[in-house]
Amino acid sequence: MSALQGAGYRSGGARRQVVEFLGRQDCALTALEIDQGLPGVGRASVYRALEQLEQLHLVQSLDVGRDAKGYERIDPGGEHHHHIVCSRCGKVVPFEDSRLERAIDAVASESGFDVRGHEVTLRGRCGPCSKLRS
């Protein structure tokens, strides 16, 4: 919010609601899920807010294999997590790993890019699904 104001944005209701709603979630949600979770907010406003928030690096989008993109808030504290997705049942499990982060930081610093974020997704079958044949 303060970051929003600092970036020259007015404290409009819709965008603030999106940020706060995402802040309450444990893991990524799709734009449509966010829209459904905010009955008073128009769908277009949700998409517009997500676009702006992503540019401000307050929100990160990621592909969890579902039909739509997922969005989640970036923790200002710097801690963040990644995801393991079950390709059969769609379950998404977050994880974090400092060794992985260090490896990514090393790559980023050698890349010639001004890297602002990253995303890691593992895909496979969760415990229960790996015991099934189909």
Added chain:
Amino acid sequence: MSALQGAGYRSGGARRQVVEFLGRQDCALTALEIDQGLPGVGRASVYRALEQLEQLHLVQSLDVGRDAKGYERIDPGGEHHHHIVCSRCGKVVPFEDSRLERAIDAVASESGFDVRGHEVTLRGRCGPCSKLRS
């Protein structure tokens, strides 16, 4: 191809063309780009082929931030790469890093999932774009 036949698929023309076309590419392409690169192949066949090939782990899909998902062939040799995407101009640069792979393997083995693949994407600004203001 042999892997296709082994999986019980017939050597239909469209699917084989998709595999071979992807094998010729250096980096990920969207389904539409693949369709455009294969004039004789119907769009639906491209999507259907990609879906099957992804299940067979011959092709991997990934989100490079563009409007559509990207697809690229999985190198049978085991070598694979990840991507850095410029969030301003959309440029995609592949990279590989063994330390990163090891960190991911460690996470995978502790996850309780039967992990079959993974995807890493770094986002930021490429050299030229990082020198621009907007």
Added chain:
DNA sequence: ATGACTGCAAAGCCTTTGCACGCAA
């Protein structure tokens, strides 16, 4: 008062599905 923000609705675009024909086995 000004212009950013919002909601609604329509349009856009990628992707999926239905259906009949063709070809591999």
Added chain:
DNA sequence: TTGCGTGCAAAGGCTTTGCAGTCAT
């Protein structure tokens, strides 16, 4: 001959855009 594979076209679903009204500054 069987039915998997394919192409075309239409439908589906997520996302974006246009527009006028509203609200923060």
